[in-house]
Amino acid sequence: MVVMTLLHLAVRGAAALSLALGAFGLGSSAFGADGAAPVLVGHIDGEINPITARYVDRVVSDGESDNAAAVVFVIDTPGGLIDSTYQITARFLSTRVPIVTFVAPAGARAASAGTFITMAGHVAAMAPATNIGAAHPVDSSGGDIQGDLRLKAENDAVAHIVNIAKTRGRNEQWAEDAVRKSVSARVDEAVAMKIVDLQANDVADLLAKIDGRTVTTSAGAMTLATKNAPVIDDGQNPIETLLHFVVDPQIAVLLFTLGTYGLIFELSNPGLIFPGIIGVIAIILALFSFGTLDANGAGVALMVFALLLFVAEIKVQAHGLLTAGGVAALLIGLIIVFPPFRPTFPGVRQSVEPLVVVFVVGLTAIFFGVALRTALRPLPVVSGASLLVGAIGVAKTDIAPRGIAHVAGEDWTVVSEGGDVPKGGAVRVKRVDSVRLIVEPARGAEGKGAA
Secondary structure (H helix, E strand, O other): OHHHHHHHHHHHHHHHHHHHHHHHOOOOOOOOOOOOOOEEEEEEEOOEOHHHHHHHHHHHHHHHHOOOOEEEEEEEEOOEOHHHHHHHHHHHHHOOOOEEEEEOOOOOEEEOHHHHHHHOOOEEEEOOOOEEEOOOOEOOOOOOOOHHHHHHHHHHHHHHHHHHHHHHOOOHHHHHHHHHOOOEEEHHHHHHOOOOOEEOOOHHHHHHHHOOOEEEEOOEEEEOOOOOOOEEEOOOOHHHHHHHHHOOHHHHHHHHHHHHHHHHHHHHOOOOOHHHHHHHHHHHHHHHHHHHOOOOHHHHHHHHHHHHHHHHHHHOOOOOHHHHHHHHHHHHHHHHOOOOOOOEOOOOOOOOOHHHHHHHHHHHHHHHHHHHHHHHOOOOOOOOOHHHOOOEEEEOOOEOOEEEEEEOOEEEEEEEOOOOEOOOOEEEEEEEEOOEEEEEEOOOOOOOOOO
16 A cells, blocks of 8 residues: 555655646747747657557647647657557547647657557648557567457457547447558558548648648637747757656666665665665655556555665665565565566566566576675684784884883884894884784884874
């Protein structure tokens, strides 16, 4: 319960921060000098994840609040998460502002999840040398889903994309084949088969070509006035960019590992401060990522428990038992933190790579193994007499070769092996012989040993 509460708070806090910063991006952007409604341009790049869905929702909300002429989303994606994709398409289907989806630039693709998103626009367009399709669901590791789960995921995706095609008046049969048979289409094929509406070279060409079209939003029929509209780019703000990067299973695990090491270094060497700060930030970002990706609570709890065991090993002499328990808890946690057979679309992996698991667990085991071996190694016993070797002293009497010298705050009987030393001369201790010191003249050190 505590772990899930922390995940929930991390997700809500980061989401609120990204929305707050997003509000600054468009503060006084709304209209051009002639009062024309603007066209907002958003970007859907890379994997589709919950941060993508929140970003899209923010841009659409900006367009609605500014009474934009249209909101254009430039799309280039290999795929993404099913839930996030459905959130985006649902937002497009219910919006009060016209949505234009544009697969661009040349060479871009709207694969798997991108197919749903592109077809959900009121107007859909593609740039030259682009493609769309291949939307068959797969499991979270990128493999084919088997059994009843495959049928369930496939039928659900087919129903959703066919509903989108029907609502937007697009090719329903091709939409179903994109899911069931993973078919794809080039831009010329997509236009000919009515998968998308037109081809355009860039955003300016697109806005000129769609000007005057009539579309139906949730607010009613609207005629697009985009030809001479001011264009405002509404990209991801820095916080959204950061969160989009960290919301990845591999990044989340590595951040958690980095945070663990940071906290351990801080607790082992109190006062360093910097490792502790980095550690806390990394763990919070990791927890945010786990929460956003709906990670298994038991897996996250085991990883947190492993962290506590590692920290306890620093404070308690457990002869490696706490470290062994921590490594075991970390390994099991990494394996179960993301369910292995969760359906998704191609282009995204929502499970921890085996190599990442091996790297993190292996590095942790080696690190603590070396640290534990060092801690348990017996230290050499250093006597007070042995500390005198190399010390500089002052002859209190003539040493020829015997005499008295003041060394390390005390008077000692000394024997010189390197020649006689006059009173006041400097001597250096060579070794300790019972209760006397064997010394030699310390040339160039006169006066340094005076007490």
